[in-house]
Amino acid sequence: MIRDIFAKKLESQRSERPDEPRCEVELSRRSFVQLLGAGLLITVTEGVSVGRRRQSATVAARLHINKDGTITVMTGKVEEGQGSRAQLTQAAAEELRVAVDRIRLVMADTALVPDDGRTAGSRTTPSTVPAVRRAAATARELLTRLAAEQWKVDRSALDVRNGTIKHQATKQTITYAYLAKTKDVAGAFAQTIASDVTLTPVDEWEVLGTAVPRPNWRDLVTGAHRYPSDIVRPNMLYGKILRPPSYGATLESIDLSKAKAMKDVVVVRDGQFVGCAAPSSFRAAQALEAVAKTASWKTVSHPSSKDLFSHLKKNARPGGRTRPRTSGSIDKGLADASKVLEQTYEVAYIQHTPMEPRAAVAEWKDGKLTVWAGVDGPQSVQGDLAGTFRIPSERVRVIVPDMGSGFGGKHTGEAAEEAARLARAAERPVSLRWTRAEEFTWAYFRPAAVIECKGGLDANGSLIAWDFTNINAGGSAIEPPYRIANVRTRSVSSDSPLRQGAYRCLAATANNFARESFMDELAAAAGAEPLAFRLAHLENPRIRTVLEAAARHFDWPTRKKKVTADIGVGLACGTEKNSCVAACVEVGIDRKRGEIKVHHVCEAFECGPIQNPGNLLSQVQGCIIMGMGGALSEEIQFADGRILNAGFAGYRVPRFKDVPKIDVHLINNTSIPSAGGGETPIIAIAPAIANAVFAATGVRIRSMPMRGAALKQA
Amino acid sequence: MDVTISLTVNGIERAITADPERPLLDVLREELHLTGTKYGCGEGRCGACSVLMDGKRVLSCVTPVAQADKKTITTIEGLATGDSLHPVQEAFLAEGAMQCGYCTPGMILTAVALLEKNPDPTDEEIAAEMNVNLCRCNGYPKILNAVRRAAEKIQR
The missing domain is CATH 3.30.365.10 (Aldehyde oxidase/xanthine dehydrogenase, molybdopterin binding domain)
Structure with a gap:
């Protein structure tokens, strides 16, 4: 029965993730700079390696002060319309004492961000916001101490406003941006985030508590934002997957020859998995139709919704x-x-019916897999993909562009896995976007x-x-x-x-x-x-x-x-x-x-x-x-x-x-x-x-x- | 059999060779890389794929590309004039009328078409015209506010 196929995944859906971030980011300085953009990043230490489960993360794993004075903050949380992008930006800005437009929030990219657990269970506010606030407050404190050391004054005599540290008595000032250019910051940010750092009390909030708009709103009204289903890679194909006619049905035989004879079409069969990829989704659908006609299936009996409640009771x-x-x-x-x-x-x-059905683009390069996917747990999907393709998880990178809603319905990375199977066979990137009917039938x-x-x-x-x-x-x-x-x-x-x-x-x-x-x-x-x-x-x-x-x-x-x-x-x-x-x-x-x-x-x-x-x-x-x-x-x-x-x-x-x-x-x-x-x-x-x-x-x-x-x- | 179709998209003349039955949505997204127009259901029941064809709203997922021959298409990418947003886009920002934003391009274009033919719609008229457009974040109250705000601004 269908339930058994997904038993493992269902089990993982039930467990909530620990509150503390799990940082498993291991990158050389060179690759980090490549990812974030050369010249921007200056505070990262050689080989950010910040421990495993439930161990404290370093400040550097959570945030970086850039040369232009902007601050890059990293989180494993995703934005799916619930507002985490604005809220986490506010959290960092509040504790760093900077305006929200100084914060660049990098979300849900396993190559860059700590594991903040799934975006689920209303946990961003009670868990991730405090984690980001603690990192930002620790960073502010470290920077302030560096200024105090430089000026040889007592730390308590310094104030921070708008990213500028000021010594009240002498009116000396120094900016985060200036401090960030010194070697001392790299050393300081290699420290772990203080768990007991003082956070700004509610009655002193200036940024939190206000209706800060989502930072990338303009891109949503102009169509510029690229959702998972909008990602385009060079030389990319579009995929379609053969679905069983009913739950529990198994494929007994199929003839791929007609589709294989179609120009520019890649056809893949791996056991029960059958899919086609082509230069357009229209062409891929035609190819899939050609193979679907030849499929013979063994079906099994399945309860109907008419008898649902007596079935559940029984x-x-x-x-x-x-x-x-x-x-x-x-x-x-x-x-x-x-x-x-x-x-x-x-x-x-009932079904979540997110406006954007499951979608992913997968790309293989030198044995490494990168997927852009609409999922709410980037690290968990990274682990699933590593398991499926029997490669170490550091060879899998999952990126979740701000996606078209989820409501708890995108815990699982089926589209990512299917796109990766097609992309591996095609040796080209593949975009796979589930249809509405697929979402209604094969999601949960x-x-x-x-x-x-x-x-x-x-x-x-x-x-x-x-x-x-x-x-x-x-x-x-x-x-x-x-x-x-x-x-x-x-x-x-x-x-x-x-x-x-x-x-x-x-x-x-x-x-x-x-x-x-x-x-x-x-x-x-x-x-x-x-x-x-x-x-x-x-x-x-x-x-x-x-x-x-x-x-x-x-x-x-x-x-x-x-x-x-x-x-x-x-x-x-x-x-x-x-x-x-x-x-x-x-x-x-x-x-x-x-x-x-x-x-x-x-x-x-x-x-x-x-x-x-x-x-x-x-x-x-x-x-x-x-x-x-x-x-x-x-x-x-x-x-x-x-x-x-x-x-x-x-x-x-x-x-x-x-x-x-x-x-x-x-x-x-x-x-x-x-x-x-x-x-x-x-x-x-x-x-x-x-x-x-x-x-x-x-x-x-x-x-x-x-x-x-x-x-x-x- | 593929045919060649000429159409003007966001002010640029295009010639597309494609199967005439291919949905306009796919052509916009996959050939012209105008991904602001979204797939939501593929059967014309959610409005995410809304574009303007000769000024009228059409559902591009159920519009064969052949029907767009010699037509003028406006997608969300073509609505602003340079850096200056359309009043409906401005109104969506001012009201914060987006959550995930996936339905937003279709909502905006539907509202543009509505206000074009009816610059002073009642709430019932807005709801009737936009009823095909789904927002699964259910952000309808703020979207209604945005359309009302845009109507006021356009009339002024």
Whole structure:
């Protein structure tokens, strides 16, 4: 089954990377200068070799001061629209005390940058931003000490502003650029980054906390930026890969002769791998069509989406990968309850559908492989390619140009590997861009889920028992944030018919959908008002703050009273990845057509001190609308091992006409460290919509997406 | 059988020899190396491949190159005048109306065509005209702001 083919990769998707950068950069000074541009780089030490896993990195591995006073900062993180380029630039500028335009951020090039782990899990803000800040603050301190030594003054008498160090008493100044020309800097920057260096406190931020635009924005509006699918190399061919007709199908025979006879076409077969490369993608597609006609396949049976939830339930493996987490006694809690409620929720597979499907250009030269690829973990794909082609990883270079989104869907480097196979056979660079149908079929999906909930209320209508089991989707945000004496939560694995993996906020969306829907059902059973019921069980002050803010800005009590059979309001809250969210929504119900239309979303979000309010607003708005897709329309349908809706015609994602009125309230909590903000804002949308539908119609829809057909009878 | 097609792209006359069924998108990207025009779906349902043909928006992924014979094409690379950006490009920058930016060229060209025929569109008209253009970052609110801003500027 398809799942097994990808078992290794799925395993690697589950593990989060360590927070500290892993620097495995080993370059001679000569190659480094070639890569960054001759004359620019001056502080690099001979052979940057900065240790292995979890060992401290040197300042030089993270940043360089160039002769012109600009500063090159290096990170393994990728930019895929979430805003890391601006944010990491701000981080360096803040601690170096320079303007953002002095920073040149080199991202995601394995030949140049430290390994900052995948760009996933909202980790850039809590991990990589501090790592860059520590490097920049250490560099500033080292430079300041060099100036103090040069002037023979006390370091504490020096100030730094705009990349210039000043001795207040004598008014002497020296710039980073000038200092960088001295040999002392190379020595100083060979030191490891201080883990205890003092970082600029939030109330003194000048660059962080402001809406700095993405540095390469202009290139996006002019078309000048080259995404992975836009990279062109001299003498390059375009590739196409033969795909099986269904999941698990194996190639039994194929005749390559017709395609091989085509002018300028390269045809490759290596076991199950068959691909063509040609001077144009049109020609490559023609060649592939010629070979595809001759292929004979052995197919296997495969479950269909019609039977998905019973399949997941039947194959659930309790006691599998995680143990239940309990507090109190669930048996006693349920036994003591005067009312017990039991419900099951379902969540369909959905797809990330990034605007740019998987794409890569591969080039072999002297036994070394370079790929430009749209992936979110350059070092992890470097390792995979080295393994596939049985070469040492230092002979593989992976470069990730700022790419066309990902949402957790680009952990794996299939296109890079396929392009490299074709390029090796063709002895020419090959560009491989997956089609939308390939992305829909052969990428991976957000896991489907069956979630079983049991809740117990005491005679006063207080929650005293909570039993919650997620089958297949995972344990993110599975713990209820509410005060409940007896709790059991379980994340149970199953047999996933489709290849599944990460997605924006992963299982937190499924778990929050079930939990916040069920909370509303329990509130109704207790005869309580949904907001009051939640607040009565909610101690976490951060969640209370966002919930109360969303309700206040939405004017919840008034709007609640105005609910009709066609207009409903609902709310939901939650926490994940150390950030908190609450949303109130208004929906309209079209019973004739069985449609749910979202009119208004009011969301409050808090992720600690806001580092870039402009970008955070974009992330929250994007999460809200993306969340509407999973809530209302997105669903992968499959049968006989084929995806039945592998295109935007059959797979409905949010469009302009679906955009509701959106109010976003960003809460700047400066009392804690910053957390990432690109994921959690998605988790409150679906349950708030479900609760609003219930408020209007009395119909409880317990599936994502919510099929409005259920409302036709209501 | 390949045919020769003459077209003007961003003010430059071009003669292309290609299969007449080859999508205009491929010709722009692979022959002329104008990679600002993007592939998003290949079936005319996402708008990433939008270009202007004789001033009107067309979806270049479903436009056979033969249909572009003797036509004038504007791609995102041809929208600015020298260093001076088109007001719609300026508006996208001013509003920060991009996340990954992959849909942006198609969004901008669609908005240019819209404002050309309707300089003062209502929000409903903008949504209707741009509904084919997908943004999977779901950055629609800021894109709408950018189109409104560009409309105001163009009218002034």
